[in-house]
Amino acid sequence: MDEEKMMSMTETWLKKHRLLYTGATRNPFILTIHDATINIASFKTWLAQDYLFVRAFVPFVASVLIKAWKESDDNGDIEIILGGMASLQDEITWFKREATNWGISHSEVVPQQANINYCRFLESLMSPEMEYTVAITAFWAIEAVYQESFAYCLGEGSKTPPELKETCARWGNEGFGMYCQSLQRIADRRLLKASEDELKKAEVLFLSVLEHEVEFWNMSTAA
């Protein structure tokens, strides 16, 4: 019997844009964590810059929550997005504690260009004119890149230094993986009903997320 399931839209895009996706999830920064050759200065740059990014990510997630409330056909979406917001509070606390541990003073950290560009991109996604379908697709991609990247650092054969394992587990843990799958299911459900224009826009912005993620990692290793 023909039991083959149709590929979802996000799966289609992941396959079509595999090279760029791999560029984002197997970036040299991540590879050096995985093989324990990481330069600690790079790690500290990433840590300091990502704290600033996450602060800007909170209002973005809030904007997706508002879009879900206005536009979603499924009440379950709100709970999933709200769960993501709740874990961001814990994440901000964690970033502050890690900064202290690594001797970083957030008041002295200046956002770098790749970070500024990415935060500006987030702001464009917050516009009330931006469709829920497009915003939730970008949201999923942003989370999925971190999940795949850090899960790889904890996977079989990884030599991740013990002092970085907690960081990797933050996004590489199974619960975060399931949360990403929930976001992906929402995105796929919406994309099924989207117009041609919305589909095109969501695909373009999915690619923009991947490009920003690559630039963000590269910024960390360049410093």
Ligand SMILES: Cc1ncc(CNC=O)c(N)n1
């Ligand atoms: C640059 C970047 N992309 C994705 C994430 C993961 N989302 C929330 O933490 C992150 N922290 N930073």
